[in-house]
Amino acid sequence: MASGVTGSRGGEGRRGFLAELKDAVNARTALLVIAVLGLQLGFIVSYIGALHHPYPYKASIGVVAPPTVSAQLVAGLNGLPKQVLDAEPVADEATAVGRMKDQKLYTALVVNPAGTQDTLLVANASGPALATAVTQIVTGVEARQGRTIVVKDVVPLAAGDAEGLSSFYLAVGWCVGGYLVASLLGISAGTRPANLRRAIIRLGALLLFSLAAGLGGALIAGPILNALPGRIIALWGVGTMVVFGVGAVTMALECFFDVIGIGIAVLLFVILGNPSAGGVFPPPLMPPFWRAIGPWLPNGAGTDLNRSIAYFHGTDVLRPLLVLSVWIVVGVALTLVASVLRRGSGRADLPKAERAVELPTAARAVDPA
Incomplete structure (x- = not known):
């Protein structure tokens, strides 16, 4: 008798553990964990692959x-x-x-x-x-x-920029701010704006953040740390474009792919963008893949612009300016398009706390009492 009770309890315990495991790590969570593992390994491959054996080419x-x-x-x-x-x-x-x-x-x-x-x-x-x-x-x-x-x-580095990395790290800092603030807006307010007006408001908030981040970075790299020479207003403009472009594209990716969009942004702007930016090693020292993609990502365009403003009197800036402009236009356009396409499912796009408040209201509306 006792043995039967013990066996029954053991079975319930096993079933309870499996149920808890399923609740703790459901299929969606497992896929996200696998995706994170892929991003981590991609990070290692990209950074080591781009930087482990610099050798000049042309x-x-x-x-x-x-x-x-x-x-x-x-x-x-x-x-x-x-x-x-x-x-x-x-x-x-x-x-x-x-x-x-x-x-x-x-x-x-x-x-x-x-x-x-x-x-x-x-x-x-x-x-x-x-x-x-x-x-x-x-x-x-x-x-x-x-x-x-x-x-x-004939073009020496500034005394405060001994290894010539300040232009690169400034661009990286701006990129980090762009995708982090867009991710924060998505997590706190819902990844998909409920309507076009909310999408415009979010983009406006992103623009204000970009202006502040661009100015802050320019001041830190310039007069505060004396790392980069060059006009503050020009660096401010570059910073604003980098932050807004990265943030707008991240916002668009969230609109279309929900939280997975954040992972795609990390892939673009961290795993691929940073090692290919030409900051640690100029393009002729990088392998073909990274040398090819670097100039077309915001990290590389921002690094090139910072370096040009600081050391080369603003020469050869047309291509990187066009690159950043394209990222901005694409990010804004896709965000607005996504908000129009998704406007019929506005409640699903609200943050959880806001949806929780709406549920009792809906229940009262159908309560016969």
Whole structure:
């Protein structure tokens, strides 16, 4: 008798545990956990894959040399194994410096026809790692010809930006703010705005946040920490665009994919965007995949704009400005479209607390008493 009772209780205990397990980790939660694992592994693959073995590929270099040796030297540099350099002839040193300051060349080799020591012009503001890599390559080439080089930095880094990473970290900080505030709005107020008006209000709140975040980042990187030179108002504008673009796209992803949209935003702006942004290593040092996607994501566009404003007098900014503009337009448009498509299910889009308040009201409406 006691054995039967014990067995019955044991069965109930097992069934109770299984029921608790099912309630604690249902199928939807299990899928989300698997998705998080995928994001985590993707993070590791992306960061290590992009940054573990930097090696130059077609790093642009100008060659200033007498006509008798210019063509041969250019051909020799372009013929190096693995296409590490992309050499082109340049008329004179002043032209080479101008092209470097316009961000058309990374480096330039100025040949001294009267001696055996040539000059390698570098721009550490474009990335110290690339300047170092090209210096090592050119030093080897020159040594095989019985020549030496002296390195001249024509666009040096600011004293407060020793490794040249401030432009990158500033852009990353803005991206983080953009997707975090959009995620917070979605979690606290419902991932899908109930109607078009609410979507516009959310976008307006995001714009105000973007203005504050852009100004705060510009002030911290500029006069507070003295990390980046350049006009504060220009950096403020870049920050506003980065935060608003990332936030608007995250908001749109939440509208269409609910909480999964936050994971997609993390994939875009953290897992893919950060290592490909060209902050740690410039594009010529990155593997093909990251080198290809970096300029088209807000992280890379923001980094390029910050660097251009700080060190290159705002040159070569059209492409990154267009990239950020496209992200903004796409994010806003998709958010508004989603709010129109979903307006028939407004109650489902309300936060849980607000829906809980509505339920007793609905019950009273049908109560015969």
